[in-house]
Amino acid sequence: MDIVKIGVIKMKQIEELVGKSYMTCSACMSVWADGLSWANAHTEAVTTKLSEADNIIVLSCQVTDLAVLSDLRTIEKYHSMFPEKNFFISGCLAKREDVSLPSFAERLDTPRENYQFITNRRLVNFEKPFWTPEFSEQDSDKVDGHLFRDMYPLRISKGCPKKCSYCTIRITRGDFEKLETSLLEKEFLKFDDILLIADSPTVSQIKQWYGIALKHQKPFSIRNVEPSVTVACREELNDLADKGLLKVYHSPVQSSNPEVLLDMRRPVNATLETMAIASELKNKGVYIATNIIIDYKNYSQDFSKIYALYDYVSWNPLWDGVWNRDKAEKRFDLYINSGIVPGEVERALVNCGKSLSK
Numbered sequence: 001m002d003i004v005k006i007g008v009i010k011m012k013q014i015e016e017l018v019g020k021s022y023m024t025c026s027a028c029m030s031v032w033a034d035g036l037s038w039a040n041a042h043t044e045a046v047t048t049k050l051s052e053a054d055n056i057i058v059l060s061c062q063v064t065d066l067a068v069l070s071d072l073r074t075i076e077k078y079h080s081m082f083p084e085k086n087f088f089i090s091g092c093l094a095k096r097e098d099v100s101l102p103s104f105a106e107r108l109d110t111p112r113e114n115y116q117f118i119t120n121r122r123l124v125n126f127e128k129p130f131w132t133p134e135f136s137e138q139d140s141d142k143v144d145g146h147l148f149r150d151m152y153p154l155r156i157s158k159g160c161p162k163k164c165s166y167c168t169i170r171i172t173r174g175d176f177e178k179l180e181t182s183l184l185e186k187e188f189l190k191f192d193d194i195l196l197i198a199d200s201p202t203v204s205q206i207k208q209w210y211g212i213a214l215k216h217q218k219p220f221s222i223r224n225v226e227p228s229v230t231v232a233c234r235e236e237l238n239d240l241a242d243k244g245l246l247k248v249y250h251s252p253v254q255s256s257n258p259e260v261l262l263d264m265r266r267p268v269n270a271t272l273e274t275m276a277i278a279s280e281l282k283n284k285g286v287y288i289a290t291n292i293i294i295d296y297k298n299y300s301q302d303f304s305k306i307y308a309l310y311d312y313v314s315w316n317p318l319w320d321g322v323w324n325r326d327k328a329e330k331r332f333d334l335y336i337n338s339g340i341v342p343g344e345v346e347r348a349l350v351n352c353g354k355s356l357s358k
Helices: 029-041 065-081 181-190 203-216 227-232 234-242 258-264 268-283 304-309 325-337 343-351
Strands: 021-025 055-060 086-091 105-107 124-126 152-155 194-197 220-222 246-250 287-294 312-317
Touching: 021 029, 029 055, 029 086, 029 124, 029 152, 029 194, 055 065, 065 086, 065 325, 152 181, 181 203, 203 220, 203 227, 203 234, 227 234, 227 268, 234 246, 234 268, 246 268, 258 268, 268 287, 268 304, 287 304, 304 343
Parallel strands: 021 055, 021 124, 055 086, 086 105, 152 194, 194 220, 220 246, 246 287, 287 312
Antiparallel strands: none
16 A cells, blocks of 8 residues: 655644634544644634634544545535635645645644643534434434544544554554553543543553553443454453443454455454454443454455444445545445445344344
């Protein structure tokens, strides 16, 4: 996958911008939380009113061409409304030199302020998830597009040290950076419904937060825990579940097909064991979630076991990493606008007796 390396693109820093900025996020909660941390540390530099903004910043995603298209449509929407303002693409897409931005938009490095309490989550708008056309803010937290959305985002690290063949996070999120757990304890205690935010939390982080949860008898949720980390923390996770201190647990398995996992350069045994651990946690009352990648090369996959086990499954179609807007528009119509469930997902739902949650 030929994408830009860190440091090649010259990007503006948010401190260089003049006037007030309106920030909106079309990416994941990690990027949203980054933006929120900076906005809460610099409230004088941001506004929640578009009419008052000198700059409009879109915090973006690039995990698939569908996400890139959503980013571009988002910034184009705001430009059509306020063409006289300054526009910036920030977040992960800003690091993709191979993806051309609209002529009116500049690249902006992702703003973040470590150890900043996020007291006001309205300072950065959170766009509706593009993959859920019928999304409504009034729906429950178990409906597609809502999982984690209303929890308090406690940032514990950013970046990922792993090298999965299909993933670009290690580049677009920058070097792995861990925040000191001891310095986050006060933030953990101050807010309710805590979600630990990391692109890929480590074994040591899980064990440290296990200790803090036990110490204060306060639960948390966590996402993006890789299978190898899940396996290494099996005892701690089960103990948290036994004590009612683990609310939602998300670990991306991506596939249950050993051949596919090997081709992805993902650990086969750890992935299958993670599914067994997920079952243990579920039986103890933990809400379990995962990700899968559909239409992976020429492999035939059956996701029935995954859909039968997990409470919440998010899917992404494989992307070859080469940006082509025409193709992205067609794929968006196929996967999102058509309302037709992709074949692999539909078969899995039928086989495990479930219906599509949206």
